[in-house]
Amino acid sequence: MERAKQVELLSECLGLVQAKRPFVTEDETLIPVAQYIDEGMFEQERALLRRSMNIVAQSSQLASPGDFMTRDILGTPVLLVRHVDGTAKAFVNVCRHRGATVELRDAGNCRRFVCPYHAWSYGTDGSLATVRYAEGFPTLDIENTSLVALPCFEAAGLLWVCPEPSRSDWAPDDATRELIRELEGLGCADSSVFTADTKVWNANWKLIVDGGLEAYHFRIxxxxxxxxxxxxNVSTFELLGDHVRSVLPRTSILELAQQPESSWDIREHTHVLYSIAPNASLLLQERHFELILSTPISVDQTRIELMTVAPDPGPDGFSEKAKGFLAAxxxxxxxxxxxxFEIAEQIQSGMRTGANEHFRFASFEGALTQWHRRLNEKLGRV
Ligand code: FES
Ligand SMILES: [Fe+2]
Structure with a gap:
């Protein structure tokens, strides 16, 4: 992030913390509870996400040629692999013979993917490499019977995939390019996953996003x-196209009043939370970041993958000291x-009681209002 931008964001936060005032940008707004429990609305949202590029992994998870991982992305079984030329590729993990799942392991390394049904094999570029008893398939055009490729894009150490093959024309918009530049400037591209785990939570995916868009709840x-x-209750935000950058000042920000602006460092005195559309969050801390990938499963279930990501440790891996720091x-x-997430589950379980027809976003919860407004505009719910 450019120095001038860091100073601008830090000054804004410092002023609010000194004045003990929240960041007010909107009128109070109401959001219908139906948007968290209605199956039809959920299917609309899921269709939007299926047409979108979703962050599905961090680059270091496919560090070497042949490294692969499999994931269900919004109902599509996906095979992600690092090809020998260094590019990341994504394919529908379905055999072109009679539809068996080609790769069953979660992750690994290989040069060929061999279907477990009749052993058709595919290269890391998805091409059909071998067919046993090929003479039995006189009409098979081997050259044009590759695994079905999915749009796949890699930048800032993040891997984006769209589960719809038809979106092959996708390119990042200006705001996404700007976001990528900012994340690369913060070192995100030269980072490795230290630890990752996945759990399914009984909450609508938007409740997970909501939790990152306000600081009103922190003290409680x-x-x-x-x-x-x-x-x-102090956090600022800025919309970056479909994405949001929220700045969460730490109490230590007050020290900056005594220091020259030239020495200010946004990572030292704030956490910066990027809500990356449609459903990822990147929480930037002082020396590492947390990547939070939320994949909707149903209207009231979300798979959440948490990754702690740190600067590349080099060929020897993380030192014992770094491991201790990162683990803690x-x-x-x-x-x-x-x-x-536990509160999100409680909210979800109470929604069908009818106690609330609407939820309220305060004048100082503008990021929530604007994020939902943008989503609803995309869905034609205005
Ligand atoms: S289904 Fe894959 S080889 Fe037959
Ligand atoms: Fe929180």
């Missing part, structure tokens, strides 16, 4: 974890995020 919901590090930070961040 996170009283046993991060509350003491943050001033009450990762555990603390997970504990904090689980406080959010």
């Amino acid at each position: 919901a996170h009283r046993n974890t991060i509350a003491g590090f943050f001033p009450d 930070n990762s555990a603390f961040t997970r504990k904090t995020l689980e406080e959010d």
Whole structure:
């Protein structure tokens, strides 16, 4: 992030923390609870996500040629692989013979993918490499019977995939390009996953996003974890196209009033949360970041993958000291995020009681209002 931008964002936060004021940008707004429980609305959202590029992995998970991973992305079984030329590729993980799942393992390394049914094999570029008893398929055009390719894009150490093959014309818009430049400037491209885990939570995917878009709850919901590090109810935000950059100042930001602007460092005194459309979050901390990938399963279930990502450790891997630091930070961040996800589950379980027809977003929860407004505009719900 450019120095001038860091100073601008830090000045804005410092002023609010000094004045003990929240960041007010909107009128209070109401959002229908139906948007979190209605099956028809969920299917609309899922269709939108299926037409979108979704962040599905971090580049270091496919570090070497032949490294692969398999994932269900919004109902499509996907095979992600690092080809020998270094590019990341994504394919529908379905055999072109009679439709068996080609690769069953979660992750691994190989030069050829061999279908477990009749052993047709495919290269890391998806091409059909071998067919046993090929003479039995006189009309088979081997050259044009590759695994079905999916749009796949890699930047800032992140892998984006769209589960719809028809979106092969996708290219990042200006705002996404700008976001990528910013993340690369923050070192995200030269990073490796330290630890990752996945769990299904019983909450609508938007509740997971909502939890990252306001700091009103910090002092209360996170009283046993991060509350003491943050001033009450102060966070700023800026829309970057479909994405949001939220800045969460730490109480230590007050020290900056005594320091020259030339020494200000946004990572030292804030957490920066990027809500990357449609459903990923990147929480930038002082020396590492947390990547949160939320994949809707049903209207009230979301698969959440959490990854702690740190600067590349080099060929020898993370030092013992780095491992200790990252393990402690990762555990603390997970504990904090689980406080959010547990509340999301409670909210979801109470929605069908009819206690609320609407939820309220305050004048100082403008990021929530704007994020939902943008989503609803895309869905034609205005
Ligand atoms: S279904 Fe894959 S080889 Fe037959
Ligand atoms: Fe939270």
